[in-house]
Amino acid sequence: MSTPALLSLDGLTVRVPEKERIGGGIGDLTLVHDLSLSIRPGERVALVGESGSGKSITARAILQLDPHLQLSGSIDWDCRQLIGASPSALRRVRGAEISMIFQDPMTALNPVLTIGEQVAEPLLVRGVSKKEAYRRAAEMLDRLRVPQAKERLRSYPGQFSGGMRQRVVMAAALVAQPRLLIADEPTTALDVRVQEQVLDILEEQSRELNLAVLFITHDLAIVAGLAQRVAVMFRGHLVEDRPVDDLFAHPEHPYTRGLIGSVPRLDADPDVRLKTVGDYLAEGSAA
Ligand SMILES: Nc1ncnc2c1ncn2[C@@H]1O[C@H](COP(=O)(O)OP(=O)(O)O)[C@@H](O)[C@H]1O
Numbered sequence: 046m047s048t049p050a051l052l053s054l055d056g057l058t059v060r061v062p063e064k065e066r067i068g069g070g071i072g073d074l075t076l077v078h079d080l081s082l083s084i085r086p087g088e089r090v091a092l093v094g095e096s097g098s099g100k101s102i103t104a105r106a107i108l109q110l111d112p113h114l115q116l117s118g119s120i121d122w123d124c125r126q127l128i129g130a131s132p133s134a135l136r137r138v139r140g141a142e143i144s145m146i147f148q149d150p151m152t153a154l155n156p157v158l159t160i161g162e163q164v165a166e167p168l169l170v171r172g173v174s175k176k177e178a179y180r181r182a183a184e185m186l187d188r189l190r191v192p193q194a195k196e197r198l199r200s201y202p203g204q205f206s207g208g209m210r211q212r213v214v215m216a217a218a219l220v221a222q223p224r225l226l227i228a229d230e231p232t233t234a235l236d237v238r239v240q241e242q243v244l245d246i247l248e249e250q251s252r253e254l255n256l257a258v259l260f261i262t263h264d265l266a267i268v269a270g271l272a273q274r275v276a277v278m279f280r281g282h283l284v285e286d287r288p289v290d291d292l293f294a295h296p297e298h299p300y301t302r303g304l305i306g307s308v309p310r311l312d313a314d315p316d317v318r319l320k321t322v323g324d325y326l327a328e329g330s331a332a
């Protein structure tokens with residue numbers, strides 16, 4: 046509790062101005078409302094919520110990847126204020142200090158560049174020599190348990206399976222030793238077994254490298270083994286932020302109860318219909 050936060054969002058509000066609204070509508074639209082969340086060094090926090098609840102917008106706001114959105118509140122990164130920071134200050138933070146990976150390992154890699162070129166790139170753009178950059182790229186692939194990492198530097202993404210590609214994407218995200226990795230649904234496109242392997246590797250790297258992770262998912266079932274804390278978003282609001290065990294034992298918000306209740310259990314009666322999140326919300330508003 047005493048370690049100072051690495052990242053602190055304080056009252057973060059994200060708006061789309063009227064002219065940028067998809068689908069029209071009058072006036073500005075608020076996508077994220079007054080959100081406060083902090084992450085300490087090495088801590089793994091899961092940000093969960095149904096599709097459209099504002100998870101990706103929040104993550105992208107941290108790195109200010111969407112210039113058409115208006116941000117207010119505060120994004121404090123390692124004692125620096127990112128809202129209103131200069132483009133060059135933001136460039137220094139992006140990739141080097143905070144890196145981000147996305148859902149689809151198929152489109153994240155360039156098919157005509159080798160694995161080595163893509164994993165080494167974050168080092169090459171920072172002036173590391175080619176030889177050293179490739180050495181560190183192979184080392185990072187090896188850490189992520191890509192077999193024959195050194196030889197695989199010359200392979201192309203098309204020669205890799207989905208799970209291996211996501212490890213390559215992770216290697217490129219981690220090679221420059223960021224302090225925070227934002228992973229936005231990184232395993233959603235993978236099948237369950239491969240998903241587990243990627244999550245295990247991510248947890249292991251977080252421990253070994255003291256890497257903080259903001260892990261975004263709509264799937265509460267996969268966060269239990271990975272995250273220490275879970276933050277739940279619902280319609281642009283943060284509705285819970287609690288240690289993972291506590292959240293599963295005593296979910297407070299009706300939406301969170303719905304998320305937990307909708308996770309299928311092996312010992313459940315197959316003839317009883319699982320309640321949906323909608324059922325829980327209806328009960329919550331009736332109570
Ligand atoms: N320019 C825009 N105009 C209107 N709505 C938008 C715009 N950009 C994003 N949204 C809406 O913001 C909501 C949150 O999106 P997002 O953060 O991608 O959700 P999540 O990642 O939780 O699935 C979505 O409902 C999306 O349609």
Ligand SMILES: [Mg+2]
Nearest residue numbers: 100101102229
């Ligand atoms: Mg999203």
